[in-house]
Amino acid sequence: MESPLIREAHLLEQGVHALSTMLGPEWQVTQRPNKSKVFDAALEVRAEGDSTFTQLLVEATQTVPPRFVMEQLVPKVQLLREVNSYTNLLVIAPWISPQARDLLRQNGIAYLDLTGNVDIRVARPAILIHTVGAEKAPRSAPRETSRTTLAGVKAGRLVRLLADVPPPHRATDLHRNSELSLPYVSRLLDTLEDQLLIRRKGRVIMAVDWAQLLRARAQETSLLAHGSYQGFLAPNGVPALLKQVAHLSVHYIDGLSVTGSYAAQRFVHIAVGGQLMFYVASWLDIDDVADELGLLPVTEGADVLLLTEPDPFVRSRSEFVDGVQYVAPSQAVLDCLAGPGRMPAEGEALLDFMEAHPEEWRDSRNSTGAPPVQP
Template identity: 80%
Template sequence: MESPLIREAHLLEQGIQALNGLLGPEWQVTQRPNKSKAFDALLEVRAEGDSAFTQLLVEATSAVPPRFVMERLVPRVQLLREVNHYTNLLVIAPWVSSQARALLKLHNIAYLDLTGNVDIRVSRPAIIIRTVGAEKAPRSAPRETSRTTLAGAKAGRLVRLLADVPPPHRAIDLHRVSGLSLPYVSRLLDTLEDQLLIRRKGRIITDVDWAQLLRARAQETSLLSHGSYRGFLAPNGVPDLLQQIPRLSQVYGANGPVSEGVSVTGSYAAQRFVQVAVGGQLMLYVGPWLDVDDVADELGLLPVTDGADVLLLNEPDSSVRQRSEFVDGVQYVAPSQAALDCLAGPGRLPAEGEALLEFMEHWPDLWRASKNGGKARPVQH
């Protein structure tokens, strides 16, 4: 197993090679003796035949969680600029998340990751490099802080709880309400704190950046993952189908009737609150106690491989129905679940998810839990 120093040296070597490739043969990148123990390397960058050069102090790190940016890099770069205004900081990592990239750019810290996410801006000599790489962490990239990530059904359950219920929270309370193990909840909260998605004072969660939390969760999942759904055609159209859903026969299973096991998500759930576009595919979660073919038969749907206007999705976890609401006999997922599903979906869905998030930020009292248990209500435009 490689030691941290060997991994760091290998990462630095790969980063320098990538920088050389981006600059081209007319530029020279030279590693100079590094007198600063606060950084991993000192690079001198100059164009051939030009006396002007810039120095880049390099932080080579296996992971760049946002908390690391704000608590470690920003104070150091501020001190660096007080001493030497012309020396720049460059972060080299296997992968840098979109949230960390935004923070680095905000504080004028250059970054280069091995998937191709690069932002380097130097005034003299004039260097501007901006390329886009992977939006999701490659499997080979080290995980930030721990192996507990926002992927998986368990994480989705905790994300919904944190988004829907305003703080303060304690880990023990989240464990009791969610039914998740306390060690798992604690590990995931540590990850969320490193990503600046929650803030804590002692053991109390005092703030949740629920919009960024939903975006981060969406980046770790896919609404239409392989084998998670099947496509159908509604012979009389989606509007007619919506009228048919309340008439589903009340066939009771282990966990409830058919009508409680079918819930609308995606575009039609978002369109209760915002109107980005009209129509779209009708996406229905189907509870695990129901058979998809039986539901399709009850609704008169025809199976198709292309051109589906109805998708029946396997419900990944009961949390997708938390705080859902029946409207005219049709169950719709809560706004937070609809936003999450849209952000994790294909085509125009992410744009609808962002529009729904904007609505939710303006009207939090209409969808977040309150002491009197109020639920979201559509705003009449």
């Protein structure tokens, strides 16, 4: 196993090579003696035949959590600018998340990751490079030390609780309400704090960036994962099918919940129609549901999708409208953002609505049991 110093040196070498390739043969990128122990390397960048050059001080790191950007990199660059306004900081990493990239740009810090996400802006000599690489972490990218991510069913429960219920929260209350183990909840909360998705005072969660939290969760999931759904045609059309669902027995009505585009269209209208998607609860068989509704199985051109419910928690805070069960807005957002085609745009539109009208969907009280906390 490579030592951290060897991994860092290899990362630096790859980053310098990528920068040289992007600039082309008319530019020189030279690694200079690093007199600072605060940064990992010093690069001199100049065009051939030009005496003007810029210096890039490099931070080579395996992971770039947003909290690391704000608590470590931003103070460094502020100090750097007080000493020399012409020297720039460049972060090199295997992969940098969209949120971390936004924070780096906002604070004027250049970055380069090995998937092609690059933003370098220098006034003299004039350098402007902005490219977009991977939006999701490659499997080969190093994970943060906790290794607890927003992927998986368990994370979905905690995300929904944090989004739907205003803070304050304690880990013990989230553990009790989600029925997840306390160690798991604690590890995931540490990850969310590193991502600046929650803010804590002591052990109490005081703020949740629920919109970014939902986006981050959606990036780790796929609504239509292989084998998770079956496609059908509704012979009489989707509107007639919704009316038909409302007249089923309670056994079926309670086990079918609309998600995706039709759940989002209860609140926003950026398009009409789309595929009607139902989560099917574990006590129902998809083939039985299809027979009960008279649906025709198809391999292409489906207007109805029956999805295997990954966890009963997706029905948390669902609502019945005209006899049909719809998932809560926060679940609809997650599913739209993680869906195909135009669904992510519908998810973003629903997020905009939710930000403007929190009273329409968020719990009006703190229901996780956390006591009031003095600011």
